[in-house]
Amino acid sequence: MHKVRITLFLLMAAAILVLALIAGPRMINPLAMSATEREILLSIRLPRVAVALLMGMALGASGAILQGVLRNPLADPYILGISSGASLAAALGLLSGFYVFGRSSVPVSAFIGASLVSVLVGAFGWKRGGLWPERLLLAGIGLNFLFSAVLMLLMSLSSDEGLRRAVLWMFGDLSMADWTLIPSASIFIVIGLGIALFRSKALNALILGDEFAYSLGFAVQRERLILFAAMALMTSASVSLGGTIGFIGLLMPHIVRLLLGADSRLLVPASAIAGGAFLCFADLVGRSLMPPLELPSGTVTAVIGAPYFLYLLRKKDVLGV
Amino acid sequence: MKKLFIILSLVVGMSYSVSAAEPALLPTRIISLSPATTEILFALGAGDRIIGVTSFCDHPEEAKKKQKIGGLSNPSLEAIVALKPDLVVMTTDGNPQEVDERLRTMGLRTYVWTARKLAELPDGIRGLATAIGASAQGERMAGEIEKSINRTRYKVQSTKKMNVLYIVWPEPLLVAGPGTAIDDAIRLLGHVNVSAKAKTSYPRYSIEELIREAPEVVFIGKGSGMDMQAVSQGILKKLATVPAVRNNKVCYVSDSLYRLGPRVVQGIEELAACIK
Numbered sequence: 001m002h003k004v005r006i007t008l009f010l011l012m013a014a015a016i017l018v019l020a021l022i023a024g025p026r027m028i029n030p031l032a033m034s035a036t037e038r039e040i041l042l043s044i045r046l047p048r049v050a051v052a053l054l055m056g057m058a059l060g061a062s063g064a065i066l067q068g069v070l071r072n073p074l075a076d077p078y079i080l081g082i083s084s085g086a087s088l089a090a091a092l093g094l095l096s097g098f099y100v101f102g103r104s105s106v107p108v109s110a111f112i113g114a115s116l117v118s119v120l121v122g123a124f125g126w127k128r129g130g131l132w133p134e135r136l137l138l139a140g141i142g143l144n145f146l147f148s149a150v151l152m153l154l155m156s157l158s159s160d161e162g163l164r165r166a167v168l169w170m171f172g173d174l175s176m177a178d179w180t181l182i183p184s185a186s187i188f189i190v191i192g193l194g195i196a197l198f199r200s201k202a203l204n205a206l207i208l209g210d211e212f213a214y215s216l217g218f219a220v221q222r223e224r225l226i227l228f229a230a231m232a233l234m235t236s237a238s239v240s241l242g243g244t245i246g247f248i249g250l251l252m253p254h255i256v257r258l259l260l261g262a263d264s265r266l267l268v269p270a271s272a273i274a275g276g277a278f279l280c281f282a283d284l285v286g287r288s289l290m291p292p293l294e295l296p297s298g299t300v301t302a303v304i305g306a307p308y309f310l311y312l313l314r315k316k317d318v319l320g321v
Numbered sequence: 322m323k324k325l326f327i328i329l330s331l332v333v334g335m336s337y338s339v340s341a342a343e344p345a346l347l348p349t350r351i352i353s354l355s356p357a358t359t360e361i362l363f364a365l366g367a368g369d370r371i372i373g374v375t376s377f378c379d380h381p382e383e384a385k386k387k388q389k390i391g392g393l394s395n396p397s398l399e400a401i402v403a404l405k406p407d408l409v410v411m412t413t414d415g416n417p418q419e420v421d422e423r424l425r426t427m428g429l430r431t432y433v434w435t436a437r438k439l440a441e442l443p444d445g446i447r448g449l450a451t452a453i454g455a456s457a458q459g460e461r462m463a464g465e466i467e468k469s470i471n472r473t474r475y476k477v478q479s480t481k482k483m484n485v486l487y488i489v490w491p492e493p494l495l496v497a498g499p500g501t502a503i504d505d506a507i508r509l510l511g512h513v514n515v516s517a518k519a520k521t522s523y524p525r526y527s528i529e530e531l532i533r534e535a536p537e538v539v540f541i542g543k544g545s546g547m548d549m550q551a552v553s554q555g556i557l558k559k560l561a562t563v564p565a566v567r568n569n570k571v572c573y574v575s576d577s578l579y580r581l582g583p584r585v586v587q588g589i590e591e592l593a594a595c596i597k
Contacts, residue, residue, distance in 0.1 A: 025530050039562050040529045156395065173493040175528055176555055292519055292530040294493075 005260060009270065013277035020049045020280040025291030043178075051177035052283045052297070053276040055241050056248055058189045058234035060275020063249035064256070064268045065196050065231045068203045069224055070133045076250035077235035080121050080140030082114045083244040084147035086236070089113020091154055107181055111240035117143060118232030122225075130221030131228060172245040172298025174283050185237040192234035196268050199227055203264040247301040248275045251309050258312045278305065347454040348408035348430070354396050354420070355412040357580035358434050358449065359384050362410065364583040365450050365458045373404045380584070398423055408432060408453065439505035442581055443467045462583065469586045470509065473593070477511035483596060485512045486536035486565070489523055489579075490544060491556040496526045497542075503578045506589045510596065512538075528559050538596050539565040543576045570595070 022028050024045060028037045062077040069075075077083070093109030124139030125131045196203070202223040205213035210220045235249075253271045260270050279297065282304060286295040352373040353359040359378040362371055368383055373390040388404065391397040393415040401409060401424065409424055412434040421431050432452045436445030443463035450459020485507050487497040497503035498519040507514040515534040516526055539560070541553050550573065560566050572595035577588030 025527055026533075036532060036535075036562070040532055043559060043561075044529045044532070156392070175494060175525075176492045176559070178555065178558070287527055287529075290520075292516065292524070292527045293521070294525045294527050296493075296525070 002260070006266075006270075009260070010273070013273050016277045016281050016284075017049065017053065020052070020284045021045055023284060024288050047179050047182065048174050048177040048283065049280055050182055051174055051241050052279040054182065054186055054189055055174075055238040055245060056252075056276035056279030057193065057272040058238035058275075059245065059248040059279075060252040060256075060271035060273075061193055061196055061268050062231045062235045062238075063251075063275075064253040064264070064271040065203065065227050066249075067253055068207045068264060069227050069231070070137050071207060071209075072133070072137060073254065074250070075137060077231065077238075078244060078246065078249060079144060080117070080136070081142075081144030081147050082117050082121075082140075082232070082235050083239055084144050084151060085117030085120075086110040086114040086239040087244065088147045088151045088154075089116070091151060095154070095158070104180055107240040110243070111236050114236035114239045115232065117147070118228075118236065122228060122232075131224045133224075136228070172243045172296050174242045174297050175287070175294055177242065181241055185241050188233050188237035192230040192237070193269075193272060195226060195230035196234075197265075199223060199230070200264040200268050203227060203268070207262075207264070243298070245279065245298040245301060247298075247305045248279060251305060252278060255305075255309055255312060258316045348406075348452075350404065350406045351408045351410060351453065352390060352401055352404060352406040353378065353410045354390075354416050355393060355410075355414070355434070356380065357582040358410045358412060360580060360582040360584065361446060361449060361462075362453070364462060365446075365453065365455045367453055367455060370453070372406060373401065380580075396420060398427075402427060402429070410434065410449065410452075413437075436581055437500065437502075439470070439502050439509065439581070439585065442502075442585065445581070466583075466586055469589070473509055473589060477509070480511050483512045483537045484515050484535060485538045485540070485592075485596070486515050486531065486534075487540040487542065488553065488556065489542050491541070491549075491553040494526050494528060494531075494556060495523050497578075498522050498524045501578075502581050502585055502588075503542075506578055506585070506592055509589065510593055512596065528556075531560065532563060535564055537564045537568075537570060539563070539571045540592065540595065541571065541573050542579065543573065549573055 021041065022030060024040075028041055028045075030041065033041065059077065063075075066075045066077060066080075067073055087110070089112055090106050090110045093105060121136060121140045121143060122131060124143070125136030127135060202213070202218050205216050205218050206220065206223060206227070213220050213223070238245075252275045253267060256267055256270045256274050260266055279301065282301040283297045285304065286297045286300040289295060349370050350372045351362060351367060351370050353362055353371060354375055356375065356378045359371070359374050360380050362368070363381050363384060368381075371384075371387055374384055374387045375391060375393055375396060376389045377393055378384045378387070390400040390404070394417060396416070398420065407430060409429055409431045411421055411431060414437055421433055424431050432449060434445060434449060436442055443466050446463045446466070447456070447459045450456050450462070487503045487507065489495045489497055496516045496519075497514070498516045498521055499514075500522045504514045504517060515531070515536050516524060519526065541549055543549055544552070557566055557571065565571055572591075574591045574595070575588065577584040577591065
């Protein structure tokens with residue numbers, strides 16, 4: 001039964017990927033393409049699908065890790081202030097004329113901001129030689145409020161149209177996806193995902209409680225730190241790829257849990273795959289629904305995802321972290 | 322004694338109503354809540370009567386020296402009232418209607434600018450000019466703009482229709498769609514705005530649809546304080562196969578057409594010079 005479900009799940013993800021490439025405002029038949037269609041497929045859709053897949057994977061896996069590490073079903077990578085810190089860093093970078101990396105400067109400053117915030121959250125969550133879930137969560141929420149407020153302040157004080165528009169980018173935009181950022185971002189995401197997969201047994205133990213994990217022979221604090229770092233790495237890379245896209249980090253792990261169970265060894269990779277496929281699908285809907293207009297993917301994810309989540313919640317009986 | 326008091330109060334009342342009506346005819350303390358109306362007021366020669374502008378009002382140069390009363394969507398009511406204006410000029414395109422209502426309940430006089438299309442500009446100017454008691458200047462300015470529009474219309478009758486795209490911001494891609502002065506200007510010049518069928522004024526546009534629409538000329542508008550050449554590298558790379566980019570028909574233009582004001586004539590000329 002489980003194997004059938006997993007196979008179905010993988011097939012669906014693969015089908016969405018293919019569909020995301022050939023469908024759009026107009027269908028493209030890859031076997032008979034005009035020069036224009038080839039151009040659209042190779043330089044617009046392919047990088048876009050790749051970015052959606054990477055971002056969705058990073059967010060889905062990050063959410064699964066973080067909900068386990070913090071033992072809180074409401075945790076997601078953004079609640080810790082990572083995205084607002086990234087947006088703030090991008091805005092500050094633009095204001096101070098940080099243009100060292102050409103047009104990658106905004107993503108690079110977003111990545112730096114996200115990483116710094118992760119370290120900061122970790123530092124505030126650190127006490128008595130380790131990270132503590134409640135401290136991490138509260139520190140993250142506090143920093144999130146602070147950064148969002150400072151960003152709002154900057155935006156309302158600034159009369160710079162350019163800055164306002166550039167920060168629009170932070171609210172989840174995949175339309176400008178191109179190959180330049182994909183290699184470096186995918187390295188971070190693959191490393192983070194790899195760490196999480198190797199540590200998924202420890203994550204299972206952490207969810208059951210520190211004492212339990214300790215009795216099973218896990219170095220609780222070390223495992224928590226490693227998993228937190230893996231999450232931070234993936235989230236930072238995803239923010240730098242396409243800004244902030246909500247819903248996936250918070251609710252995709254829950255959807256996977258309802259469908260496939262709560263074992264982290266399956267939950268982490270499945271949340272990654274489901275997140276990736278789902279963002280590809282949401283982006284496909286966003287660019288195909290009302291052409292030539294584009295709807296921001298960050299909005300579409302929640303509009304499609306939330307009803308499905310609520311439906312599952314009604315239907316199923318279990319919901320555990 | 323009582324009679325005298327009544328007469329006295331009548332006289333005082335009358336003189337009060339006269340002094341209240343006087344500035345209504347010729348306002349001397351004007352606040353402008355949008356960059357476009359600020360430019361028009363200056364062009365009408367009312368610059369020295371302006372006492373407050375928004376932080377977006379950066380044209381002409383003297384406007385920057387005026388006291389700032391906040392942004393377009395969030396002007397500070399307190400700052401406006403503190404300046405004791407006798408006329409507040411605002412627009413339906415950017416200022417919240419609530420501000421107008423609040424100002425009027427506080428007894429301040431407002432003038433609401435409603436023109437959004439190029440064709441509405443001359444009459445808009447006449448109306449505003451009358452409100453500030455400068456109808457002669459208004460008539461002259463409106464006439465000049467009308468003349469220039471007619472001249473352009475006459476000139477373009479023989480030109481070949483081209484597909485034109487106007488990029489307002491490259492990432493994420495925002496273009497000038499229908500209902501903007503830019504769209505009006507492109508049509509006035511006898512060309513086709515490729516994004517005219519979009520449903521909003523500044524739509525977030527699909528890049529792949531744009532590649533299919535193959536614009537022959539691309540304009541990139543100036544964003545304040547940004548190096549547009551650097552910011553638009555990415556989008557031009559995406560549009561590399563489009564005729565405009567292939568044939569080097571990409572022009573960076575000023576922000577003249579973003580504001581429906583005295584500089585639109587210059588903005589239209591800029592577009593015309595590039596398409597040629």
